[in-house]
Amino acid sequence: MSKQRIVVVGNGMVGHKFIDNLIQDKKGNDGLSNYEVITFSEESRLAYDRVQLSYFFSGKTADDLSLTDDNYYHENGIKFVLNDKVVELDFANKHIITASGRIESYDKLVLATGSFPFVPPIPGNDQAHCHVYRTIDDLEAITESGKTSKVGVVIGGGLLGLEAGNALVNLGLETHIVEFAPRLMAVQLDEGGGALLRRKIEEIGVKVHTGKATTEIIAGEFCRYRMNFADGSFLETDTIIFSAGIRPQDELARLSGIDIGERGGIVINNHCQTSADNVYAIGECALWENFIFGLVAPSYQMAKVVAAHINGNTDLAFTGADMSTKLKLLGIDVASIGEVHGKTEGAQSYTYHDEIEQVYKRLIVSQDGKKLVGAVLVGDVDAYGTLLQLKLNDMVLPDNPSALILPSSDDEQSTGLGVDALPDTAAICSCFDVSKGDIKQAVAAGCCNMGDLKSSTKAATGCGGCAPLAKQVLDSELASLGFEVKNDICEHFAYSRQQLADIIRVKKIKTFSVLLTECGSGLGCEICKPAVANILASYWNDYVLEDEHVGLQDTNDNYLGNMQKDGTYSVVPRIPGGEITPDGLIVIGQVAKEFDLYTKITGGARVDLFGAQLNELPAIWKRLVDAGFETGHAYGKSLRTVKACVGSTWCRYGVKNSIGFAIDLENRYKGLRSPHKVKFGVSGCTRECAEAQGKDFGLIATDNGWNLFFGGNGGMRPRHGDLFASDLTDEQLRTYVDRIYMFYIRTADRLQRTSVWLENLEGGIEYLRDVIINDSLNINAELEAEMESNIENYQCEWKTTIEDPEKLKRFKHYINSHEADAGLEFKVEREQRFPTTKNDNKIHITELV
Amino acid sequence: MMENNLNNTTWTDICTLSDLTPNAGVCALFNKQQVAIFLCKQTDNVYAVANFDPFGEANVLSRGLIGSTEDITYVASPLYKQRFNLSTGECLDSSEHRLKTFNVRIESNQVQLKEAS
Ligand code: SRM
Ligand SMILES: Cc1cc2nc3c(=O)[nH]c(=O)nc-3n(C[C@H](O)[C@H](O)[C@H](O)COP(=O)(O)OP(=O)(O)OC[C@H]3O[C@@H](n4cnc5c(N)ncnc54)[C@H](O)[C@@H]3O)c2cc1C
Ligand code: SF4
Ligand code: FES
Numbered sequence A: 001m002s003k004q005r006i007v008v009v010g011n012g013m014v015g016h017k018f019i020d021n022l023i024q025d026k027k028g029n030d031g032l033s034n035y036e037v038i039t040f041s042e043e044s045r046l047a048y049d050r051v052q053l054s055y056f057f058s059g060k061t062a063d064d065l066s067l068t069d070d071n072y073y074h075e076n077g078i079k080f081v082l083n084d085k086v087v088e089l090d091f092a093n094k095h096i097i098t099a100s101g102r103i104e105s106y107d108k109l110v111l112a113t114g115s116f117p118f119v120p121p122i123p124g125n126d127q128a129h130c131h132v133y134r135t136i137d138d139l140e141a142i143t144e145s146g147k148t149s150k151v152g153v154v155i156g157g158g159l160l161g162l163e164a165g166n167a168l169v170n171l172g173l174e175t176h177i178v179e180f181a182p183r184l185m186a187v188q189l190d191e192g193g194g195a196l197l198r199r200k201i202e203e204i205g206v207k208v209h210t211g212k213a214t215t216e217i218i219a220g221e222f223c224r225y226r227m228n229f230a231d232g233s234f235l236e237t238d239t240i241i242f243s244a245g246i247r248p249q250d251e252l253a254r255l256s257g258i259d260i261g262e263r264g265g266i267v268i269n270n271h272c273q274t275s276a277d278n279v280y281a282i283g284e285c286a287l288w289e290n291f292i293f294g295l296v297a298p299s300y301q302m303a304k305v306v307a308a309h310i311n312g313n314t315d316l317a318f319t320g321a322d323m324s325t326k327l328k329l330l331g332i333d334v335a336s337i338g339e340v341h342g343k344t345e346g347a348q349s350y351t352y353h354d355e356i357e358q359v360y361k362r363l364i365v366s367q368d369g370k371k372l373v374g375a376v377l378v379g380d381v382d383a384y385g386t387l388l389q390l391k392l393n394d395m396v397l398p399d400n401p402s403a404l405i406l407p408s409s410d411d412e413q414s415t416g417l418g419v420d421a422l423p424d425t426a427a428i429c430s431c432f433d434v435s436k437g438d439i440k441q442a443v444a445a446g447c448c449n450m451g452d453l454k455s456s457t458k459a460a461t462g463c464g465g466c467a468p469l470a471k472q473v474l475d476s477e478l479a480s481l482g483f484e485v486k487n488d489i490c491e492h493f494a495y496s497r498q499q500l501a502d503i504i505r506v507k508k509i510k511t512f513s514v515l516l517t518e519c520g521s522g523l524g525c526e527i528c529k530p531a532v533a534n535i536l537a538s539y540w541n542d543y544v545l546e547d548e549h550v551g552l553q554d555t556n557d558n559y560l561g562n563m564q565k566d567g568t569y570s571v572v573p574r575i576p577g578g579e580i581t582p583d584g585l586i587v588i589g590q591v592a593k594e595f596d597l598y599t600k601i602t603g604g605a606r607v608d609l610f611g612a613q614l615n616e617l618p619a620i621w622k623r624l625v626d627a628g629f630e631t632g633h634a635y636g637k638s639l640r641t642v643k644a645c646v647g648s649t650w651c652r653y654g655v656k657n658s659i660g661f662a663i664d665l666e667n668r669y670k671g672l673r674s675p676h677k678v679k680f681g682v683s684g685c686t687r688e689c690a691e692a693q694g695k696d697f698g699l700i701a702t703d704n705g706w707n708l709f710f711g712g713n714g715g716m717r718p719r720h721g722d723l724f725a726s727d728l729t730d731e732q733l734r735t736y737v738d739r740i741y742m743f744y745i746r747t748a749d750r751l752q753r754t755s756v757w758l759e760n761l762e763g764g765i766e767y768l769r770d771v772i773i774n775d776s777l778n779i780n781a782e783l784e785a786e787m788e789s790n791i792e793n794y795q796c797e798w799k800t801t802i803e804d805p806e807k808l809k810r811f812k813h814y815i816n817s818h819e820a821d822a823g824l825e826f827k828v829e830r831e832q833r834f835p836t837t838k839n840d841n842k843i844h845i846t847e848l849v
Numbered sequence B: 001m002m003e004n005n006l007n008n009t010t011w012t013d014i015c016t017l018s019d020l021t022p023n024a025g026v027c028a029l030f031n032k033q034q035v036a037i038f039l040c041k042q043t044d045n046v047y048a049v050a051n052f053d054p055f056g057e058a059n060v061l062s063r064g065l066i067g068s069t070e071d072i073t074y075v076a077s078p079l080y081k082q083r084f085n086l087s088t089g090e091c092l093d094s095s096e097h098r099l100k101t102f103n104v105r106i107e108s109n110q111v112q113l114k115e116a117s
Helices: A013-026 A053-058 A070-074 A136-147 A158-172 A191-204 A253-255 A296-310 A384-392 A436-444 A449-457 A465-482 A497-506 A510-521 A527-542 A582-594 A614-626 A658-669 A730-748 A752-761 A764-773 A779-794 A795-800
Strands: A002-009 A035-040 A078-080 A088-091 A097-099 A103-105 A108-111 A116-118 A130-132 A151-155 A174-178 A208-211 A213-221 A224-230 A232-239 A239-242 A246-248 A267-270 A279-281 A286-288 A324-330 A334-338 A348-355 A361-365 A372-378 A427-429 A569-571 A600-601 A607-612 A639-644 A677-681 A697-702 A703-711 A722-728 A826-829 A832-835 B012-016 B024-030 B033-040 B045-050 B065-069 B074-078 B084-085 B102-107 B109-114
Touching: A002 A013, A013 A035, A013 A296, A070 A078, A070 A497, A088 A253, A103 B024, A103 B109, A116 A208, A136 A158, A136 A239, A151 A232, A158 A239, A158 A324, A174 A191, A191 A208, A191 A334, A191 A348, A191 A361, A191 A449, A224 A253, A239 A764, A267 A279, A286 A296, A334 A384, A334 A600, A348 A826, A361 A582, A372 A384, A372 A764, A427 A436, A427 A465, A436 A465, A449 A465, A497 A510, A497 A527, A497 A730, A510 A527, A527 B065, A569 A614, A569 B045, A582 A600, A582 A607, A582 A614, A600 A832, A607 A614, A607 A832, A614 A795, A639 A658, A658 A677, A658 A730, A697 A730, A722 A826, A730 A752, A730 A779, B012 B024, B024 B074, B024 B109, B033 B074, B033 B109, B045 B074, B045 B102
Parallel strands: A002 A035, A002 A108, A035 A078, A108 A279, A130 A239, A151 A174, A151 A239, A174 A208, A267 A286, A639 A677, A677 A697
Antiparallel strands: A088 A097, A097 A103, A116 A246, A213 A224, A224 A232, A324 A334, A334 A372, A348 A361, A361 A372, A569 A607, A600 A607, A697 A703, A703 A722, A826 A832, B012 B109, B024 B033, B033 B045, B065 B074, B074 B084, B102 B109
């Protein structure tokens, strides 16, 4: 039998999803061998995540956003043509024609052409620096404009307009939003919600102009352009983004005679079939019951329906979808559920408006008060998950619905509806259509944490909005199956990290083998060995390369450098506080030059030398140690850097000597192993140039002493530290830090940063204050003594190592030859050396140890 | 070093037992190949597998950690942590790759390697 040819026009989010569904549906059977699939895109790249598009401005690259790649398509036999627009559909001959003249015949044709931004017909709208906000190319052009602009305007105050506004803020422009309607986000929000959103946006410096119709864009006096409004007012700007809505990209279908809706959109039925035989339409170009769905979740549903239909399953149908949304716009939480404009007859509402905290919540309920019709939340969207489930599952409201939006006080019983109350059909993840039942099934099949759940169901891997709810369902399911949510470190020890730390401390255990005999089984593994090595180091601060410890250390600790992707290591000398003499800098430069090491200033305000081979490390470190440098412990779960500003020594605003104090602190805690790495920041005044609030320990100088912040974090989940205590003297500060640091070492989980530890600490920062300041556990004397002993036992591991010929034996690539690793290859870029491995693996940071 | 010992039936001296690090690995050059040799003190076994990590695509496996799960003794790659059975070379986390293994023994304090037949 000859293969069925499927042609997919458009490789956007939905076109790709359809292809992926085809591949996944057939996995394990005969693959796609019965099909020949070819897809065309007008864009220059394969599908990427448009939903996350704005992250482009916070550093994501086109690669990060991509949803697929050449390999995946090649492996599955999918053909694709980029940069080629399909310009004609010939139903009689069952083929399509592209702009480049290519003709492809089809058995099934899928139109996934998406939509295009509507640009209002304002004279002057087609000049340079006038943009739309839809593709990566658009964002690149906006960034380019940003470089030569001071002021930017977004025309359109809807959801996308606000996102575009955020982009302009990120580019550092004075930002204005111009909206024709009398309020922002008119589709999703009611009047009260729109008004509060506006106030919040204005507070962050974005100027909002509502009720303005732009009549023309002409040359400006102070800026590049001047926009004139119908009411006679005007606004000057250098760059403009149009975000006045989207229109279905239906031109191709229209020209070929397929049924099109009155206001555009390719008409489809419940199987997403169009009026032409064997032709489907899905995604934002499709019109279902006179409705265009401008969100991915419903569009993904359509993709699924069509893949199933082509595979012969006609049971699955598209039956509409929910348009609820929850977003963070310009840092403000906004959510809208169901119908919010009072169109439902007899509907009544509850409103909660807190002008002080700037929270607005409105609940719209049916005439009999039993069902939820819609809801608007601004400023506090915690109730979203609960409300959405009530709406989606058409559940009966609790007796006192107002409690759903009133702030909950601790004494009252929580009104949040427990996940147990949800029916199995409840949709938990709408991006991937995962129901509560699906999660239960996954758990029954052995999935026991979020990682497993994500890989087996894909839940929470799209927009991520459902993650908290998915976790709740998972935990409740595990609990109901009688699983204790286990905290064992691995199969070799039935103890948590904290318990192991207690055993080691109380029984004064000094080696892994003793611990294993006392309370473990098997040989150990890559999880427990480094964790135990780390605890041993935290309590006894032995040299980490003692024979007993060598086999326990991860490669980074084992060779005292961070392994890079090609197997070479990085070299980071400690530069306390970031202060370095010219001579010191010269030595680092000379060493880097001699060993041809790639040199970079790190995000931690010191210098990293990359590309050192195992056999080169001792010679490199000898040079550095001789010049007075010590190891920077960039490889250890230990103190990393104490970042400081110059403070009162130079800065005209500095009120304390931040740099001097930072250097003291760095020298005090250097080398100390802890459950995860620890960073400090010290700022000389409240301008906070050292970004101290983003560090584990943050110090800010005031006229009255130091303010100590604790639990800050950059990285994957940035968090500002909580203010622990104010107006501290140097001495008080050191004492508190000693105690908190050791208390963290005693009780945290493996690889748990202080931020997460603090968040999981029952009683939070207040409990911590009670322990540290009031000594409520009566352990402070012990904690201080432990810290003192650690400080006394400090050694520079590199110095110890280069002085011991036995230890140096391991710093060779081969045990039986002096040759270097022949597998290494380098290339030169920007006058420095880089590895040329094929290895472009992207790894999940959470899996790192 | 014996340069071209492609004879599969003879053992080649590599280093002395004391050159190995207990409960860790070293890399040896053998028949122009990089071989990772591990001495597991706890079970008194030596193992030899290819040093090339097929996932990370670098010569680093000798620098991985030894671990066990049930009865299997494995090495976890220092790059992305995939685990390989030290006796069979099988990857425990994916069927995509398998390491070549070598015969290894200790004869009067000498560590010796031989191509697996
Ligand atoms: C070199 C450097 C990037 C640079 O080119 O500037 C860097 C490089 C690495 N970082 Fe970092 N981080 C560097 C500053 C930072 C900073 C900025 C800072 O310290 O002010 C952060 C955010 C602040 C924070 O930690 O809260 C940072 C947050 C991370 C994280 C995320 C931690 C988190 O809690 O989410 C990881 C992953 C991890 O630790 O699990 C990470 C991990 C890594 C690793 C170790 C990944 C790895 O295993 O290969 C990188 C190896 C470094 C090497 O080979 O030397 N790095 N990393 C910076 C070295 C600073 C230094 O002098 O030691
Ligand atoms: C900035 C931004 C933020 C968003 N945020 C969210 C959000 O938070 N949540 C949410 O649910 N949705 C969001 N959306 C909407 C979401 O991105 C769309 O619903 C989704 O991308 C629609 O997918 P699609 O495949 O139908 O269209 P598209 O992704 O637009 O793909 C259509 C593709 O077809 C190509 N094409 C068109 N005509 C032809 C032709 N004749 N020949 C060849 N190729 C052609 C186009 O170039 C395009 O690449 C956002 C959109 C934007 C722009
Ligand atoms: S861990 Fe990520 S962010 Fe940090 S240096 Fe490596 S690539 Fe950059
Ligand atoms: S709802 Fe978007 S990832 Fe689950």
